[in-house]
Amino acid sequence: MRLSTLFLRTLREDPADAELPGHKLLVRAGYIRRAAPGIYSWLPLGLKVLRKVEAIVREEMDAIGGQELSFPALLPREPYEATNRWTEYGPLIFRLQDRKGNDMLLGPTHEEMFTLAVKDMFSSYKELPLTLYQIQTKYRDEARPRAGLLRGREFVMKDSYSFDVTDEGLEQAYARHREAYVRMFDRLGFDYVVVHADSGAMGGSASEEFLAVSPVGEDTFVRCAESGYAANVEAVVVPQAPPVDEATVAATPAAHVEDTPDSPTIATLVDQGNALHPRADGRPWTAADTLKNVVVLLTHPDGRTEPLAIGLPGDREVDAKRLDAQVAPATWRPFEEADFAAYPMLAKGYIGPGVLGEERSSGIRYLLDPSVAEGSAWVTGADEDGRHVFDLVLGRDFTADGTIQAAEIREGDPSPDGAGPLTLARGIEMGHIFQLGRKYAEALDLKVLDENGKLVTVTMGSYGVGVSRAVAAVAEATHDDLGLVWPRELAPADVHVVATGKDQAVFEHAEGLVAELCDQGLEVVFDDRPKVSPGVKFKDAELLGVPTIVVVGKGLADGVVEVKDRRSGARREVRVETCVAEVLAEVRGATPTPG
Amino acid sequence: MRLSTLFLRTLREDPADAELPGHKLLVRAGYIRRAAPGIYSWLPLGLKVLRKVEAIVREEMDAIGGQELSFPALLPREPYEATNRWTEYGPLIFRLQDRKGNDMLLGPTHEEMFTLAVKDMFSSYKELPLTLYQIQTKYRDEARPRAGLLRGREFVMKDSYSFDVTDEGLEQAYARHREAYVRMFDRLGFDYVVVHADSGAMGGSASEEFLAVSPVGEDTFVRCAESGYAANVEAVVVPQAPPVDEATVAATPAAHVEDTPDSPTIATLVDQGNALHPRADGRPWTAADTLKNVVVLLTHPDGRTEPLAIGLPGDREVDAKRLDAQVAPATWRPFEEADFAAYPMLAKGYIGPGVLGEERSSGIRYLLDPSVAEGSAWVTGADEDGRHVFDLVLGRDFTADGTIQAAEIREGDPSPDGAGPLTLARGIEMGHIFQLGRKYAEALDLKVLDENGKLVTVTMGSYGVGVSRAVAAVAEATHDDLGLVWPRELAPADVHVVATGKDQAVFEHAEGLVAELCDQGLEVVFDDRPKVSPGVKFKDAELLGVPTIVVVGKGLADGVVEVKDRRSGARREVRVETCVAEVLAEVRGATPTPG
Structure with missing residues (x-):
């Protein structure tokens, strides 16, 4: 491929519609x-x-x-x-x-x-x-x-x-x-x-x-260094929390509804709770002690819609992609004003298990995050504006229709296989x-x-x-600031030969070198453009990203050409007599290496 | 490719929807x-x-x-x-x-x-x-x-x-x-x-x-053996016939309209003409003396429609594909009853130049076949039911808006380049x-x-x-009655090895042979199916059409296998020691030959 005739035009400016x-x-x-x-x-x-x-x-x-x-x-x-x-x-x-x-x-x-x-x-x-x-x-x-x-x-x-x-x-x-x-x-x-x-x-x-690890990836995945566990975040199965021991449940006060005016958020609720309704054992309430109930509207492929309530600890959000995976092939969106209007028993900001579930007044299917343990006590909505219920115990005071894997996974969460903490990355x-x-x-x-x-x-x-x-x-994965950097197995050519300057002998030698390399079965990009400056040629070679670059230029008078490794940037002078052999060794000796 | 595992099922019956x-x-x-x-x-x-x-x-x-x-x-x-x-x-x-x-x-x-x-x-x-x-x-x-x-x-x-x-x-x-x-x-x-x-x-x-010569082709083309001229029938340009000499025109009687009842076809018209209105010089009227006027309706890409009249000798038909090519990108169809109703000046079966042409009563564009010479005399419609006009001379008695290359081309027509007769074929x-x-x-x-x-x-x-x-x-182009017959360059494999019988030694030898052929870089179809009869295997080999078939069977006991040429059907026994070499020679020695 000769750059004098190749259907190619390199651009100095980034295309307007490209982000990555x-x-x-x-x-x-x-x-x-x-x-x-x-x-x-x-x-x-x-x-x-x-x-x-x-x-x-x-x-x-x-x-x-x-x-x-x-x-x-x-x-x-x-x-x-x-x-x-x-x-x-x-x-x-x-x-x-x-x-x-x-x-x-x-x-x-x-x-x-x-x-x-x-x-x-x-x-x-x-x-x-x-x-x-x-x-x-x-x-x-x-x-x-x-x-x-x-x-x-x-x-x-x-x-x-x-x-x-x-x-x-x-x-x-x-x-x-x-x-x-x-x-x-x-x-x-x-x-x-x-x-x-x-x-x-x-x-x-x-x-x-198989995810290519990349900060620009659309998928989030988790890994556990200890066990080797790795999963797409949608696929993480948080284990069901074990039941709270009976003694603890027995010691939990009866559920009590309290006034919590103007506390539609978890933060205001926790503040009010600690100020006005401290826990019996004196420990402060935290967001993790609150049970947040999120209602969404599912749309099935046949157009049928259906509400769904998800109960999860107040310190976690619903993860949109995890919920996507759970409800597919249905899709979902958050409940909107009109939806709330159709379910007057839902007190927006104060929704609680009292009205949720297929057998309760809303009839809305109610699924809990698996971290909500049987016997655990919660602060949650009392289904009245400005009121919450405290010490509401799962199993004792409320039930749900099942569990759902829709809560966000966070850096440091335990691995589902019981091993050490998870790290998050994108792929x-x-x-x-x-x-x-x-x-x-x-x-x-x-x-x-x-x-x-x-x-x-x-x-x-x-x-x-x-x-x-x-x-x-x-x-x-492989580019650098100067341009593309192809692994050998994928590069559009094995070698990029650049002829520089105006000396006819340089171009003739480069022609001969290219012919020899091609005879050896290599694929060669040859920058034979007669009136293009060496600077532009070098920039283009770096932009195109062929792994080995050979520059034939002034050194030819001393019997040397330059061989450059695109990835490392390492360059060395090589005698013209041994150039073909050295390039061949470089191309053929290379074994694919990750990264 | 082993037939025991290849995703293949040969059929004995022809598929219902296939014709060729x-x-x-x-x-x-x-x-x-x-x-x-x-x-x-x-x-x-x-x-x-x-x-x-x-x-x-x-x-x-x-x-x-x-x-x-x-x-x-x-x-x-x-x-x-x-x-x-x-x-x-x-x-x-x-x-x-x-x-x-x-x-x-x-x-x-x-x-x-x-x-x-x-x-x-x-x-x-x-x-x-x-x-x-x-x-x-x-x-x-x-x-x-x-x-x-x-x-x-x-x-x-x-x-x-x-x-x-x-x-x-x-x-x-x-x-x-x-x-x-x-x-x-x-x-x-x-x-x-x-x-x-x-x-x-x-x-x-x-x-x-570039047409593949084939009786099943959709395209008709003409060839002139004498000059080498060849053209798609749509592309044949019939030369304009030279003007009739002045003396002949001068000797042609004045045009005369005659009653020709019940003569809407060329054949009835010729019969009536010869019976009732013989030519002045005594020569019989033939279909070639009649001028047939065919009216079609063009539809342009924008939906606009427009009638077009084509005048051509009565012994020729309009060639649909030639007309297609002339009117493209418009399309056409024959005039229908409703179209005739919109043009009451057209006497169906008796349409003549008297009403055709952009400047005449119908306003319909009128184009003549180039074989209609200036000065030539015709029998054609008189634009009244049951009447024709005789001795109507182009240039003297009527004119047209131009010419069109839409008449059929026939075997034996002169080549447009002036050389000998044309032959027709399909491609x-x-x-x-x-x-x-x-x-x-x-x-x-x-x-x-x-x-x-x-x-x-x-x-x-x-x-x-x-x-x-x-x-x-x-x-x-290359199949025969038994199946496909691939040219070497296109065959899905170079060799089709068939192992026959139940003798384990035969299958083992065939395995070894296939391995050797593959090592030599050949592509091999190997019929290793254990419980299929030799007859079915031979039939399948012929159906699949790999150029060289090697049969390993009973002959193995005598140290021979059979090598068969799919195209010619020629078969010969080959010593097992030389089999690989002979097959290689056959595959590599082959040069592509047409047909």
């Missing part, structure tokens, strides 16, 4: 260009990187026996209707009609198509296990496309599915994918963590995410492996004959990798 | 599967063939300096609005709205995006010439998706564009593409012909199509190269500074190859 440094650099270095919100064109250098990510993903999928195929992106409605996702996906799906008025969609993910293909072609347990995958363009009409390729509306994904007759088979397929993903992400060359990704309803290892979801089970097979009637000639429903795993997203994640 | 033999075989052999009308899934073997076509196209594009990039398939409306194609494409475009109500489309072709990308990035003549290409999924909502991959609604295309400042530059880019296409289509291994593809308004070589459009000129650059304001610092509009070429269509075209 990696995104800015991908645009400035001419790797991608925005075509519409969340929709990007891949320019020559960007396409090369994308293809290298694809190749790594393909190799690792082939290595575990994955068979590649390719489904259409434009799909008929019917299969998605059968699994109810036509409805569940809501506005996230791009929908259209063909000229005959048939409903169609742009595939956001292809569980249905894979399931139907296997149903169409296989019929016996002997043909399983089976792993199929595709590397394909997908579409999601994101409400907030973000950060260039990180959350696009048209994007490239690898999705694979495993098909087994037995649960053990599914577990093995899952384990094989997990290993393949570890190899894949090691090769992609960024720091990543594997976290639990669901609430464990299907078992601890049923769903894991970009790069991969997701998931024991799907029989949900889609049942919806689409995928059965095979087992050893006894009996029809059994197939069990499936679902495994995704964000391929175009990986390009962005690597750019975010 | 190649399409049937692609489905029966498990290469593709229909997902919706005109929309196909690529199964593992099919995807391998598709990727090989892509690789050939990519190599030849790279060889002429093409730079690969990739535009989105989901595109905003605005660029297509600027070139008026949002309207012109009509129902051929898949249209949709995103969640914010923005109009979007699935790209049917990408002239706009390429033009805007160059406008965005380049600004000087020094940066040109430039050739960009992509291999990408495109969408067209065809009214009649046909023949599997031959005319799909989602399909893979290579489209490239050249950008030049001068017309000479464009001609050179066009010539380079033409050479690349010749190499590409030679390698794809089917019989093809390069034909003129437009009416020559932009010069003889401005547009050519599948596989490639199209086209000197686009400045149309899109003007619409989208793509200008660069020339040597004198003056802004000049760039001139473009547009070049397409049907990549997924090529898979179908090759299947149609």
Whole structure:
């Protein structure tokens, strides 16, 4: 690739619509260009990187026996209707009609198509296990496309599915994918963590995410250094607090309602409580002793709405994403004035368990945070304006309809596995492996004959990798102030040769060097632009981020060229006679290293 | 690829929705599967063939300096609005709205995006010439998706564009593409012909199509063995017939209207004419002496309609596709009763030049076939029911508004270049190269500074190859009664090894052979299915169409295996010691041959 002819224009200014440094650099270095919100064109250098990510993903999928195929992106409605996702996906799906008025969609993910293909072609347990995958363009009409390729509306994904007759088979397929993903992400060359990704309803290892650790990530995850536990914050399962011992419960005074005027917040409530209604044992009331009851309105995919009350300690907030995960596929929003008007028994700011619960006056389902222990005493709303109830004991004085994992997780919280404190960090979801089970097979009637000639429903795993997203994640993880810094396996070229000055001999020597490097099978970017200053050429080389830069310039008169490592910035002079050998050693000797 | 685990199920029955033999075989052999009308899934073997076509196209594009990039398939409306194609494409475009109500489309072709990308990035003549290409999924909502991959609604295309400042530059880019296409289509291994593809308004070589010669093709083309002239039938320009000499015109009787009751067809008219109104010079009237006037209704992209009358000799029909090409982007349909009602001066079955023409009573534009010579005498409608006019001479007795190339071309017609007779054949459009000129650059304001610092509009070429269509075209061209017969460059594997019988030693030897062949870098399909009969295995091998088949079976006891050539059917016994070497020689010695 010669810069004199390459379809490339590097920019000195950051693009107006980019926020993240990696995104800015991908645009400035001419790797991608925005075509519409969340929709990007891949320019020559960007396409090369994308293809290298694809190749790594393909190799690792082939290595575990994955068979590649390719489904259409434009799909008929019917299969998605059968699994109810036509409805569940809501506005996230791009929908259209063909000229005959048939409903169609742009595939956001292809569980249905894979399931139907296997149903169409296989019929016996002997043909399983089976792993199929595709590397394909997908579409999601994101409400907030973000950060260039990180959350696009048209994007490239690898999705694979495993098909087994037995649960053990599914577990093995899952384990094989997990290993393949570890190899894949090691090769992609960024720091990543594997976290639990669901609430464990299907078992601890049923769903894991591979997150690129990054301060710009949209996902928050927790880690416990002591035990190695790691989970997406949505997936953290806070253990149920053990019951308070009977003696303590017996010593708790009877519940008593008190005037607490003008105390609609936790802070004012705690102040009033300590001032006017001190605890029997003399300990001060704290926010952690108050029980906050938050009411939200759920909207189900079919449009049906339903209120939900969540009781949690007053020193915690409801975590929007954790609640999202709990109520999906429904969505939620906070209760609004009109909602309160429909439930006059709710005293806003003073809502308590007295009216909450399916069997009480509001009829609103009431779920408690698992940290609220049986036998524990609380200060909470008395369902009258300006009044709270004190020493209200769970089990003795009130009950709820169940528990919910919706309270925020905080740095320093204990690990759910009982080990030491959790730390929080942010990550970009790069991969997701998931024991799907029989949900889609049942919806689409995928059965095979087992050893006894009996029809059994197939069990499936679902495994995704964000391929175009990986390009962005690597750019975010590896860039520096000067530009992009590609890991060797993903770089658009192995070497970037810069010819400087006006001396014809320099350009001729550089030409020869480039030819030799290409003969050795290396991919070379050659900055042969005749009238561009060395300063601009060096800046562009740093911006483009090819790992090894060779500068042919004035030193040639002394028989040397400069070889520079883009990442470390280390530079050294090399004799022209040994240059090819040294560059080769550098390129081929390199082993992929994380980060 | 082991058939014991490959995601493949061969079918003995033809699929119900397939008409063409190649399409049937692609489905029966498990290469593709229909997902919706005109929309196909690529199964593992099919995807391998598709990727090989892509690789050939990519190599030849790279060889002429093409730079690969990739535009989105989901595109905003605005660029297509600027070139008026949002309207012109009509129902051929898949249209949709995103969640914010923005109009979007699935790209049917990408002239706009390429033009805007160059406008965005380049600004000087020094940066040109430039050739960009992509291999990408495109969408067209065809009214009649046909023949599997031959005319799909989602399909893979290579489209490239050249950008030049001068017309000479464009001609050179066009010539380079033409050479690349010749190499590409030679390698794809089917019989093809390069034909003129437009009416020559932009010069003889401005547009050519590469057609795969095939009786199942949708395109009809003509060839002249004598001169080598070849053209799509839509593109044939029939030369204007020279004027009739003055003496002949002078000797033609004055036009005379005659009663010709019940003669609404050419045949009845000729019979009546010869019986009741013989020609002055005694020669019989023939259909070729009659002038048929056909009226159609044009619909323009903006919805406006307009009638058009076409005058042509009575022994020719209007060719629907030639007329399509002439009136595009408008469409047409025959005049219907309601249309006639709006033009009472048209006597259906007896329409003549007396009322046709922009300056006559109907006001309908009237265009003549170029074979109608100035001074020639005709029998034609007299615009009264049951009456015709005889000896009506063009120029003396009537005029028209111009000529139109819409009459059918027939086997044996003279070649437009003056050489011998034309022959007709059918073909599948596989490639199209086209000197686009400045149309899109003007619409989208793509200008660069020339040597004198003056802004000049760039001139473009547009070049397409049907990549997924090529898979179908090759299947149609190369199959035989037994199954698919892939050319070596496109085959999903180099060798198909069949192990037959129940002898463990046979399977073990076959395993070893497959391993050796793979070590040599060959791609192997291995039929290792333990309980499948030799007959079924042989049939499947023939159906799948891998070029070389090696059968390991009973002969192994005598130290031989059988090597079979799929295309010729030739089989020979080979010593096991030399088997790998012989197979390698066969695979590597093979040079691509057309057909």
